[in-house]
Amino acid sequence: MKIKFKIWRQEGPEDKGAIKEYTVNDLTEEMSFLEALDHLNEQLVLKNEEVIAFEHDCREGICGQCGVFINGRAHGPINNITTCQLHMRSFNDGDTIFVEPWRAKSFPVIKDLIVDRSAFDRIIEHGAFISTNTGSAPEANALPIPKAVAESAMDAASCIGCGACVATCKNSSAALFTSAKINHLNNLPQGKAEEHKRVEEMTAQMDIEGFGSCTFTGACEVECPENISIVNIAEMHARLMKAKILG
Amino acid sequence: MTLDSKIPEGKLEDKWSNYQLNSQLINPANKKKLNIIVVGSGLAGAGAASTLAELGYDVQCFCYQDSARRAHSVAAQGGINAAKNYQHDGDSVYRMFYDTLKGGDFRSREANTYRLAQLSAPLIDHFVQQGVPFAREYGGTLVNRSFGGVQVQRTFYARGQTGQQLLLAAYSQLYKMVRAKKVKMYPRHEMLDLVVIEGKAKGIITRDLVTGELKRFAADAVVLATGGYSRVFRLSTLAVGCNGSAIWKAHKKGAFFAAPSFTQIHPTALPQTSEAQSKLTLMSESLRNDGRIWVPKQKGDPRKANDIPEEDRDYYLERRYPSFGNLAPRDIASRAAKERIDAGYGCGKLNNAVYLDFKTAIDKLGLETIKDRYGNLFSMYQKITGIDAYKEPMQISPAAHFSMGGLWVDYELMTSIPGLYAIGECNFSDHGANRLGANSLLQASIDGYFILPNTINNYLASEMKVDRPDTSHPEFEKSELETSQHIDKLLAINGSKTVGHFHRVLGKVMWQECAMSRNRSGLEKAIVQIKAIRDQFWSDVKITGGKDELNTELEKALRLADFIELGILMCMDALEREESCGAHFREEFQTEDGEAVRKDQNFSYVSAWEFEKGNFKLHKEELFFEFVKPSIRSYK
Ligand SMILES: Cc1cc2nc3c(=O)[nH]c(=O)nc-3n(C[C@H](O)[C@H](O)[C@H](O)COP(=O)(O)OP(=O)(O)OC[C@H]3O[C@@H](n4cnc5c(N)ncnc54)[C@H](O)[C@@H]3O)c2cc1C
Numbered sequence: 061m062k063i064k065f066k067i068w069r070q071e072g073p074e075d076k077g078a079i080k081e082y083t084v085n086d087l088t089e090e091m092s093f094l095e096a097l098d099h100l101n102e103q104l105v106l107k108n109e110e111v112i113a114f115e116h117d118c119r120e121g122i123c124g125q126c127g128v129f130i131n132g133r134a135h136g137p138i139n140n141i142t143t144c145q146l147h148m149r150s151f152n153d154g155d156t157i158f159v160e161p162w163r164a165k166s167f168p169v170i171k172d173l174i175v176d177r178s179a180f181d182r183i184i185e186h187g188a189f190i191s192t193n194t195g196s197a198p199e200a201n202a203l204p205i206p207k208a209v210a211e212s213a214m215d216a217a218s219c220i221g222c223g224a225c226v227a228t229c230k231n232s233s234a235a236l237f238t239s240a241k242i243n244h245l246n247n248l249p250q251g252k253a254e255e256h257k258r259v260e261e262m263t264a265q266m267d268i269e270g271f272g273s274c275t276f277t278g279a280c281e282v283e284c285p286e287n288i289s290i291v292n293i294a295e296m297h298a299r300l301m302k303a304k305i306l307g
Numbered sequence: 308m309t310l311d312s313k314i315p316e317g318k319l320e321d322k323w324s325n326y327q328l329n330s331q332l333i334n335p336a337n338k339k340k341l342n343i344i345v346v347g348s349g350l351a352g353a354g355a356a357s358t359l360a361e362l363g364y365d366v367q368c369f370c371y372q373d374s375a376r377r378a379h380s381v382a383a384q385g386g387i388n389a390a391k392n393y394q395h396d397g398d399s400v401y402r403m404f405y406d407t408l409k410g411g412d413f414r415s416r417e418a419n420t421y422r423l424a425q426l427s428a429p430l431i432d433h434f435v436q437q438g439v440p441f442a443r444e445y446g447g448t449l450v451n452r453s454f455g456g457v458q459v460q461r462t463f464y465a466r467g468q469t470g471q472q473l474l475l476a477a478y479s480q481l482y483k484m485v486r487a488k489k490v491k492m493y494p495r496h497e498m499l500d501l502v503v504i505e506g507k508a509k510g511i512i513t514r515d516l517v518t519g520e521l522k523r524f525a526a527d528a529v530v531l532a533t534g535g536y537s538r539v540f541r542l543s544t545l546a547v548g549c550n551g552s553a554i555w556k557a558h559k560k561g562a563f564f565a566a567p568s569f570t571q572i573h574p575t576a577l578p579q580t581s582e583a584q585s586k587l588t589l590m591s592e593s594l595r596n597d598g599r600i601w602v603p604k605q606k607g608d609p610r611k612a613n614d615i616p617e618e619d620r621d622y623y624l625e626r627r628y629p630s631f632g633n634l635a636p637r638d639i640a641s642r643a644a645k646e647r648i649d650a651g652y653g654c655g656k657l658n659n660a661v662y663l664d665f666k667t668a669i670d671k672l673g674l675e676t677i678k679d680r681y682g683n684l685f686s687m688y689q690k691i692t693g694i695d696a697y698k699e700p701m702q703i704s705p706a707a708h709f710s711m712g713g714l715w716v717d718y719e720l721m722t723s724i725p726g727l728y729a730i731g732e733c734n735f736s737d738h739g740a741n742r743l744g745a746n747s748l749l750q751a752s753i754d755g756y757f758i759l760p761n762t763i764n765n766y767l768a769s770e771m772k773v774d775r776p777d778t779s780h781p782e783f784e785k786s787e788l789e790t791s792q793h794i795d796k797l798l799a800i801n802g803s804k805t806v807g808h809f810h811r812v813l814g815k816v817m818w819q820e821c822a823m824s825r826n827r828s829g830l831e832k833a834i835v836q837i838k839a840i841r842d843q844f845w846s847d848v849k850i851t852g853g854k855d856e857l858n859t860e861l862e863k864a865l866r867l868a869d870f871i872e873l874g875i876l877m878c879m880d881a882l883e884r885e886e887s888c889g890a891h892f893r894e895e896f897q898t899e900d901g902e903a904v905r906k907d908q909n910f911s912y913v914s915a916w917e918f919e920k921g922n923f924k925l926h927k928e929e930l931f932f933e934f935v936k937p938s939i940r941s942y943k
């Protein structure tokens with residue numbers, strides 16, 4: 061396959077950055093999208109040029125480290141997958157592909173396609189845990205949890221923290237990410253003791269980090285590799301109301 | 308130097324409590340004054356860092372990713388074992404201990420293995436309390452399934468995302484302590500050297516992956532939790548960034564490396580489809596609970612899988628191992644697949660795969676049950692291959708997966724360098740020559756949460772009296788200088804081939820000669836070849852970009868330089884062990900029907916290698932079986 065890549069290059073946070081064009085002739089349909097970038101990078105090295113910096117690690121859709129805008133869509137043209145799960149068979153010979161980093165005020169660009177997502181970690185720090193120290197847990201089966209409750213907690217807990225939801229949202233809102241975590245823990249009996257504090261602190265941190273407000277466009281759930289539903293966001297709002305009244 | 312495993316006295320079931328009774332304690336006020344470095348924040352590292360901080364220690368924790376949530380523990384799919392006997396099927400701590408020891412082909416310590424089984428039940432309690440949404444029955448209790456190599460159901464799971472859920476729990480607990488300012492977290496920092504002062508581990512040198520700056524960190528003890536090194540084969544089920552660098556640098560500073568060649572090849576990964584492929588995706592072993600493995604009886608059968616009738620299919624695992632069938636342990640299942648593929652019965656585009664078929668299970672249990680059990684694995688398979696596995700069998704193939712080998716540690720998880728600990732996949736401790744499925748999330752977690760926080764005080768109690776060195780100490784100067792010279796040297800080569808090129812070449816040699824099946828002449832040849840690769844790498848590699856910036860090519864080159872050296876030691880270890888045991892299969896030592904021949908009289912030891920300026924000196928830790936008589940492993 062012959063592909064023309066138009067890729068965002070930016071030396072560092074202060075640099076303005078620009079799109080640069082690269083043509084690669086010998087790609088195959090079996091290659092994953094990231095393997096195509098690997099291939100391009102090897103060619104750049106041999107031409108004595110600096111490689112394109114991009115993030116990735118597991119390459120199987122679970123670590124959440126990869127993630128770029130491909131032809132204007134987070135994680136590329138297919139719904140609900142990660143960038144590393146995208147394969148070149150989704151493109152045609154001769155295509156031009158635009159590749160850009162996540163764009164959001166709270167995710168500043170570090171270099172080329174790499175952004176800083178540490179804001180997510182700071183949201184987690186603000187209550188996305190159950191305050192029990194190691195060694196003090198009761199017997200696991202002492203507290204039965206209905207299958208449906210465990211399953212709905214799992215649906216929310218499956219978030220991989222890639223940031224596609226923020227990047228694709230016109231308001232750069234982190235509501236899907238934050239609500240998924242809140243609902244995971246608040247659904248479970250173990251999470252109840254801190255439920256109100258958790259909602260209040262995590263949503264407050266979301267604002268402090270500069271993420272925008274959710275206006276329910278639903279754009280995020282289309283790109284979420286784990287199919288996390290925006291129903292979570294509505295639930296988070298309800299929980300926040302309740303916390304403010306009862307908390 | 309003699310290797311003292313420090314196994315406590317007493318009956319098997321009392322050893323751990325005897326140890327705890329006799330170990331030294333440190334009062335909470337003094338813990339605050341002690342600083343511990345934890346390198347790695349996977350299950351082992353995050354568990355250790357958060358628990359040590361809860362106990363009052365001052366902790367600095369490092370990882371190379373942008374967040375602790377991305378450590379490769381995240382990718383474990385199938386589950387985690389625990390001897391809870393919730394299924395009332397005859398499980399017990401003793402049975403789990405025995406299964407693990409036997410699964411490892413009697414090449415691990417009884418006492419360590421027993422402790423693993425003993426601490427498994429409280430670990431499940433811990434994770435449930437941390438909010439891990441494990442699978443449940445309608446009545447609300449926890450569900451279990453089976454994994455290879457056992458006949459009871461003791462595996463706990465959270466869909467096909469168990470590792471993710473456990474890691475996220477550990478990560479949450481860790482960041483709780485980050486916010487409490489008890490842990491200082493350093494993401495995007497890669498450890499490039501260990502600092503040893505007066506024979507004790509006292510600090511590390513890291514490279515800030517964003518700015519390129521080399522930094523020094525001092526501590527009273529250093530814990531390595533850096534995961535597996537199977538990327539030495541390049542194609543593996545590990546993440547692209549997984550590396551052996553931290554433990555390799557520690558090895559060069561004096562830590563013994565145990566059983567480096569013991570590598571698990573997983574039977575059910577997706578086959579390689581092209582030269583450019585960067586990784587092999589695992590399909591969870593849990594699929595073997597309901598999937599049946601087969602190849603056509605006729606070589607190169609041109610028919611599509613669904614068109615091949617029952618009588619023309621060879622369910623070779625069921626045929627060769629009737630009592631365990633499709634749930635035979637990994638080493639056996641991988642070798643059996645290799646045997647069929649090498650004999651010309653492989654399927655798929657490159658004839659390098661076997662079928663994993665769910666038709667029988669779907670007919671028997673219904674489509675909905677199979678969807679409920681494995682839905683996300685089937686959809687992952689479809690995303691990668693474009694094939695609907697509800698309608699036609701999956702194609703799978705063996706892939707490098709897990710390092711049983713790692714830094715030698717004693718019962719306290721301390722390496723041969725005082726004050727240096729190794730936990731999780733990067734040590735050699737409990738799995739012997741073959742790890743049972745769902746035992747390593749367990750080992751990583753138990754090492755980090757339960758064992759290390761109870762053993763490290765025994766060392767630190769005496770370190771209380773010693774001042775922590777300053778980072779201006781000459782040993783820090785020296786380590787940093789050596790690291791920076793190493794980087795300069797790499798960048799100055801400016802040759803004609805990419806890092807990727809050398810990794811592909813190394814991977815091929817390792818996969819050919821040091822994977823599922825090994826022999827003397829192949830290993831001898833491999834050592835010569837890898838030395839040549841090392842020389843070519845150091846004279847002809849090309850890395851663009853500088854050292855004082857984010858430079859992914861330089862990161863890769865630094866990791867590969869260590870993999871090349873490690874590869875040589877792995878081949879030497881495989882060559883030295885003239886027997887077949889577990890995953891280590893030497894072709895010269897097999898029965899007529901191709902089963903492994905273990906040589907207990909000569910090889911019932913753990914090989915522990917000393918670096919010795921690259922001459923690699925072998926030390927042997929004899930294994931004593933006081934409670935169990937090693938038997939011939941049979942899964943027939
Ligand atoms: C695909 C796959 C599926 C698996 N499925 C199962 C399963 O179902 N059940 C099971 O029990 N086991 C499974 N395993 C094995 C198990 O997941 C691992 O053995 C275990 O998670 C290892 O945990 P760890 O904490 O030791 O290492 P990891 O989770 O790999 O963490 C390593 C940490 O070290 C850091 N690090 C590495 N090198 C450096 C360095 N030089 N400097 C600084 N930091 C560094 C990394 O950033 C990371 O934080 C699976 C493994 C794979 C690959």
Ligand code: FES
Nearest residue numbers: 117119124126144
């Ligand atoms: S690289 Fe891990 S999700 Fe893509």
